[in-house]
Amino acid sequence: MITRSELSVQTINDFGCWQEQLAGAVTSPELLLSMLQLSTKLLPPALKACQEFPLRVPHAYINRMELGNPNDPLLRQVLPIGEECEHIEGFGLDPLAEQSQNPTDGVIHKYHGRLLLIVGGSCAVNCRFCFRRHFPYQDNRLDRDSWNSAMEYIRSDTSIKEVILSGGDPLASNDRRLEKIVTELNHISHVETLRIHTRLPVVIPDRVTDDLINWFAKKRLQPVMVIHANHANEIDESVREATFRLKQAGVTLLNQAVLLKGINDSPSALIQLGDALFKAGVLPYYLHLLDPVHGAAHFDVPEAKAKSLIKEVMDSSPGYLVPKLVREIPGRPGKTWIS
Numbered sequence: 001m002i003t004r005s006e007l008s009v010q011t012i013n014d015f016g017c018w019q020e021q022l023a024g025a026v027t028s029p030e031l032l033l034s035m036l037q038l039s040t041k042l043l044p045p046a047l048k049a050c051q052e053f054p055l056r057v058p059h060a061y062i063n064r065m066e067l068g069n070p071n072d073p074l075l076r077q078v079l080p081i082g083e084e085c086e087h088i089e090g091f092g093l094d095p096l097a098e099q100s101q102n103p104t105d106g107v108i109h110k111y112h113g114r115l116l117l118i119v120g121g122s123c124a125v126n127c128r129f130c131f132r133r134h135f136p137y138q139d140n141r142l143d144r145d146s147w148n149s150a151m152e153y154i155r156s157d158t159s160i161k162e163v164i165l166s167g168g169d170p171l172a173s174n175d176r177r178l179e180k181i182v183t184e185l186n187h188i189s190h191v192e193t194l195r196i197h198t199r200l201p202v203v204i205p206d207r208v209t210d211d212l213i214n215w216f217a218k219k220r221l222q223p224v225m226v227i228h229a230n231h232a233n234e235i236d237e238s239v240r241e242a243t244f245r246l247k248q249a250g251v252t253l254l255n256q257a258v259l260l261k262g263i264n265d266s267p268s269a270l271i272q273l274g275d276a277l278f279k280a281g282v283l284p285y286y287l288h289l290l291d292p293v294h295g296a297a298h299f300d301v302p303e304a305k306a307k308s309l310i311k312e313v314m315d316s317s318p319g320y321l322v323p324k325l326v327r328e329i330p331g332r333p334g335k336t337w338i339s
């Protein structure tokens with residue numbers, strides 16, 4: 001293995017503040033391949049696949065990848081490849097039919113008792129398997145126009161106990177905007193829990209600032225954060241520092257992962273992920289079967305294999321480190337548990 005100190009193209013020691021890291025994410029496949037000392041043969045398919053869904057990956061995340069390894073489990077999650085352009089039957093643009101569960105712009109109401117607010121469309125990292133990789137964020141996000149109707153929708157439905165900030169990645173928005181949303185929700189008495197689904201504490205751990213903890217954890221609402229890591233190599237000391245700070249502030253921390261062929265589809269990878277999460281104070285929550293989105297079919301793991309993998313994890317790990325294996329089926333009032 002080539003060591004990080006041998007990296008000659010760009011030294012990655014000082015990443016800057018989180019906003020600088022977000023703005024400075026690598027978007028050029030040529031640069032990414034060069035930084036990781038990978039073959040230029042990977043470039044033409046990467047450029048082609050980028051036309052459908054651009055590359056985007058922050059330096060702090062690249063820094064955890066192995067130089068010269070095209071199969072690195074973190075690289076495989078972000079590097080566009082030729083298979084993404086193949087049209088595979090059953091894999092579509094809106095795999096969860098979310099665009100029909102959208103009562104007002106910026107709101108997705110799929111499940112009883114909870115709803116999602118689409119805070120924004122941008123992410124710190126573009127994950128190649130993302131089920132929202134074709135989502136029309138530009139037509140459907142919480143902006144100045146949709147804000148009042150979204151809040152009115154939540155106020156008028158007293159069954160909504162939990163609001164989930166989603167996206168895109170909600171933590172890609174600035175704290176002022178997020179605090180405004182949370183302050184408004186704080187005044188709606190039937191909302192009890194605020195959940196954030198985010199990959200930022202994993203890909204840019206510096207996003208967990210004092211300001212973030214202040215607006216998130218210091219309100220009336222019970223704070224829950226669901227991070228997203230798929231492989232143990234994603235969780236390094238910087239991620240642990242971020243999660244410990246959240247934990248100290250009283251935030252319940254959970255992880256959702258996607259079962260991805262060639263990345264975490266082995267018992268050892270899943271067990272190591274559970275162990276790494278636990279050391280970071282995070283419990284495994286969901287292991288999702290891949291949603292059938294166009295461009296991601298090469299990551300698909302058959303259900304039978306998934307069931308046998310989870311059984312092996314159960315045989316080797318304490319129950320609290322075994323995630324629920326689930327599939328999302330459009331129209332169902334919750335995730336479908338695959339037992």
Ligand code: SF4
Binds near residue numbers: 122124125126131
């Ligand atoms: S961070 Fe989440 S929403 Fe953004 S691309 Fe990755 S999986 Fe999709």
